[in-house]
Amino acid sequence: GAVVSQHPSRVICKSGTSVKIECRSLDFQATTMFWYRQFPKKSLMLMATSNEGSKATYEQGVEKDKFLINHASLTLSTLTVTSAHPEDSSFYICSASYNRDGVYNEQFFGPGTRLTVL
């Protein structure tokens, strides 16, 4: 159980275009979804946390107007990289968790999306 899918797995786009990445929890309802980014030889870095039906909370230094996050349902969150530039090229990965009577629940990760901006 606790499977998270991510689509697409790889995308190449031209500078200036927008790219949407989907994150889905397949067999559970995710009350919280997280978006991370990993640059080469660096750690996974949290970009934002989103709760279903409310605005995402962005980490310091992450532009909310550039990285649009929508968490419209308990099984789907999307990250849109707007007006992408080569420096946005990175590995983006989502995770999902659920709350259950205040008990701590781990995050379940998707397989990630490799974005290359030409």
Add this chain to the structure above:
Amino acid sequence: ILNVEQSPQSLHVQEGDSTNFTCSFPSSNFYALHWYRWETAKSPEALFVMTLNGDEKKKGRISATLNTKEGYSYLYIKGSQPEDSATYLCASGGGSEKLVFGKGTKLTVNP
């Protein structure tokens, strides 16, 4: 800002060898320590979540220990197999606090 450090960065062992890696983290305001196994092109897979000082957890040939007072955790693999080849991530945090990840230890087990 938390700093989570992992060592070594990469490791090559022969099939059958036992190995271990280290994760160090700030001991103040500790919530939980997580170990993940991440194979290429797959999702990171949760191995262990540990919260109490002195915790020891085991899953098959893999085990982990936790020292929250000095801020470190060890992951042990006994009798490594080629299928154990992966990047092993540790992360500190969770609950209402974000997870802060180390850079990972890339393990390669040669047949």
